[in-house]
Amino acid sequence: MTIRVVVADDQELVRSGFAMILDAQEDIEVVAEVGDGAAAVAAVRELRPDVVLLDVRMPVLDGIEACRTISAGTACRTVMLTTFDSDEYVYEALHAGASGFLLKDVRRDDLVHAVRVVAAGDSLLAPSVARRLIEEYTAATARSVVGALPAQRLEVLTARERETLLHLGRGLSNAEIAAALVVSEHTVKSHVGHVLAKLGLRDRIQAVICAYETGLIAAGTGPGGGGGSRVSPSGE
Template sequence: MIRVLLVDDQQLVRSGFALILGVEEDIAVVGEAANGRDAVALARHLRPDVVLMDVQMPVMDGIAATREIVSTDAAKVLILTTFDRDDYVFAGLAAGASGFLLKNSDPSHLVDGVRTVAEGHALLAPEVTRRVIEQLTRSSPTRRTPDDHPTGRTAPQRDPRLEALTPRELEVLALVGRGLSNREIAAELYVGEATVKTHLSNVFAKLHIRDRVQAVVVAFETGLVTRVRESGPS
């Protein structure tokens, strides 16, 4: 059973989410909070699997609450966001959120999102992924130097975080950074999805990162995505 804590300052919104999730046999709403401070307290007390978190709330906003909940491993957090507030997305990433859902998502997407995050995966909608990539592209300096190999294989020598990755794991990380799904990565590399999942698990373990969202950030911070985009994967 997936235990969910609902956090939103509007009772009507919480009731709607509770109604949608409550009909699922594998999901149980165990609590509700109207602000971030109460959410932190309830998360520590109830230890839910997933906190469905609004952003704009009184007393303490959803970003600050997410940071406190994640820092104590009280629960995974799924943030509700909208297209026109990119700042929430990036602040949520920094706070440790496991995923983002659009407030106008279909009920089925809400249910699938809760299950995805509960299973330990990151949830980043394609629209949100594109915005993250665009922002990282604008904000991250290009790290390529004249002596870089055209395939980007010099990345491990220039960034200690990538030293332990195999060439294939570097390719997988780069493709994750470009926003590709496991299925798309499998097609790009001519391997099975199970193989992609294995490579991703290795990448997460070696880089000490929690999920796909953090992998996107690392791919840009190390310059790996920029180089692959310029020369194409080998």
């Protein structure tokens, strides 16, 4: 099956470069290149692509608002394109429905991999963006959002599912969660599916947000209560 993609970036060289890389793949077709958020929304509505790459900062309508509109009104999945000077928008964009983040200096193979992963229904963060999101953003921003979701929301989870959410929030892969819980990866996948379904979460990225906003994980802590954490770039 061919993955249909829209590329939205106000920098023509970036936009055309990404489009050229993706169009060279047998299983990917770039159906539109646009230079602003409003045009991205219109292209998604008209062409119904599987994935849209959105620059965070664009004229007319910025990437975050475009992401919010696209996520609310279509089945298209969004990947935000960013540079570190704009990563203050990471948390907001994830709330808007982004399925992942990539840096604009992403390697060719990683760009292609990201589109395939997101099109398959998974979530993805560039490893460096993931570290910034969990290590810095939650430390600064989560102080104002902890408690934004009532802790009672987690009462629908079993004890093991709650443990799974804790590990998801700390950015562990399925293999790492399996090792921590001493179960198989198949069992972990089942637990993850139950957590997402019971809490009404779209993907693992939303699970990270939920873990912080319900206070399950204290802002600024990583695995074992330390300061470092990560999100698996593949979501697995």
